Amino acid sequence: MSTLDEVGARDGWRCWLCDEPVDPDASVNADLGPSVDSGGLPAAGGGKAKKGKKAAPAVERLAHRACNTRKGAVRPVVPWGADLFVVDPAPIVEIVERLGRTGGREVVARCPSRSDADEAAAWLVDRVSRLAPDLPVTAEVTPGGGQFLLALRAV
Known part of the structure; x- marks a missing residue:
């Protein structure tokens, strides 16, 4: 398990869910404070386990505490940009x-x-x-x- 500073530095101090900056000096108890989400996307080439093999572990990602809490244990939803004009966007x-x-x-x-x-x-x-x-x-x-x-x- 990585430290918050390691994950934050690797992710450029941006929330992987909302793509907004995360303040590294904010309290971890604040809504916009940093947290580590260990239920992120699997590493490239990972995903569901194939017969007889283990699935690749999810990569730890930086998230705002509120974004991480809101997501909980369900599949994340990463929104398309609100100012984009797209029809039938895929998840x-x-x-x-x-x-x-x-x-x-x-x-x-x-x-x-x-x-x-x-x-x-x-x-x-x-x-x-x-x-x-x-x-x-x-x-x-x-x-x-x-x-x-x-x-x-x-x-």
């Missing part, structure tokens, strides 16, 4: 888990314009880089059916 945590486990490419949302898709693609690659630093991804935007499809590819 970010599940995207990251699948790409980390199987690699490949996955369509994750639709956007009405190229500029909306480009903005969402840049945001998503940046967000995934902090959410799962050991999973390098690129975004692809392709036109189709009067809209633009946004896909992530594990590299």
